[in-house]
Amino acid sequence: MILPRSFKNIVIVTAGILLPLLLPMSGLCQSEPIQVEEPAEMMEEVIVRGTKSLFELELESYRSENALYDLFNSINSNDDFDVHCYREAPIGSCIKQRVCKTNL
Numbered sequence: 001m002i003l004p005r006s007f008k009n010i011v012i013v014t015a016g017i018l019l020p021l022l023l024p025m026s027g028l029c030q031s032e033p034i035q036v037e038e039p040a041e042m043m044e045e046v047i048v049r050g051t052k053s054l055f056e057l058e059l060e061s062y063r064s065e066n067a068l069y070d071l072f073n074s075i076n077s078n079d080d081f082d083v084h085c086y087r088e089a090p091i092g093s094c095i096k097q098r099v100c101k102t103n104l
Helices: 005-030 054-075
Strands: 083-088 097-102
Touching: 054 083, 054 097
Parallel strands: none
Antiparallel strands: 083 097
């Protein structure tokens, strides 16, 4: 098969550019298989038993969040940036969620 001279030049130039880029990558497939080491001893099991219910943890989280915002509001000089939290039902829902917004 006879190829035009310009096509031969394109193939040679393309091979000259791509071949040096692909040669280093050929060694990636020839690496030795990874060996998984067995643990020398068994891992210890740790069991943590909580004394508070999820409701108590959530309530404590809300109280600490309110304390943080109260501190921020007392330090903040611009009342437009004061943060207040309340419960509000999103549009299209009857289930209220906790929302914290600025006065803006």
